[in-house]
Amino acid sequence: IWGPIAGYDSIKKEVEECLLLPARHMSVFEGVARLTRGEGSMNLPGAILFEGPPGVGKTTIARLAASAAGLPLIYVPVENILSKFYGQSAQNLAAIFDNSALFERGILFLDEIDSLATSRESGLFEATRRVLSVLLRKIDGLDRAGGLLTVGATNRAEDLDHALLSRFDQILRFPLPNEQERASIFRSYAGHLGPDALATLGRESEGLSGRTIQDICESAERRWARQLIEKKQALSVPEPETYIRTLREKRATEE
Incomplete structure (x- = not known):
């Protein structure tokens, strides 16, 4: 299923366990979680961060995995979120999450997520804080959509807000190919x-x-x-x- 994506065997294995196998055998994953931790538990991630330099296949792996799993991929470049009008960026982001949640299951791919949620230590404008607040709430907490997997992509993970980093259940690092x-x-x-x-x-x-x-x-x-x-x-x-x-x-x- 991986086409021209050479290497990254460990990443492919993680993606298969998070996406492909659950899409085909969800009852097995649910059964294992029920037997080990009781009813209502789940062992699948709700958010994954793809971190690595440009051109290493982050978007391609997400696209191929979604296609193989038969899941819709909602690809959102950062320019579709950011707006020059006060408060509009946060509203755009919330609307994207809400509309994506209409799918029973799907993958929301947020490219260049570092442009939305830089570290608060670097100083943020109020509008940027509002965007970060929406992002934190939607990825983790009462607003998380049950069947939606959020995938963020960045080549500057060190610039991400620490609170946001902690919301990702997994961080997959894509190095340059050997x-x-x-x-x-x-x-x-x-x-x-x-x-x-x-x-x-x-x-x-x-x-x-x-x-x-x-x-x-x-x-x-x-x-x-x-x-x-x-x-x-x-x-x-x-x-x-x-x-x-x-x-x-x-x-x-x-x-």
Whole structure:
């Protein structure tokens, strides 16, 4: 179900236990909780934080998991919440939670949640405090919707308000991919490449995210297509050197 998402085996396992298996076998999870802690207990999280740098697959994993589980994914970018009018941002956020709760079960994905709930130690405007108050109340407490899983995504977990951090039942950290994972990502976008070329690409792409690797592969394909057109060559797959050269040029622009 994970498509081009290479690695992150522990994260995938956690997501499967929180989303996929309960969607298919809810009675088992409910039964285990009932046997261990009594009626009315539940062992599934109500809120999860995805933390990691941009481009590591946080949104993609949420989308793939929701699709595999047959659950609606309500994706909310921060610009859909924030407003220049006083009090409107808090109202927007409350409305998003309330409308999402209309689904019997679903996933509410709040991207760039750090833009909504920075640490109170850094000083907050009153409007920001109102947004944080709504967020805390909706994620935890009497306002929590029973069938709604809230997933927040951030690349700056250290900036989040401590009270909000404590509301997340789980924090899943997405690091940048290692060498083997990078080679696997290249293979998912350029399946015709041999092991030697993939090993070179994996080795030379240290510090790059999966999204950047995808961009490199797509750029290499466009470069190859242009060469076919200009030289009137027959249709063929890009040569390994095209990917390697594109990667090296990308690294050169970063220096």
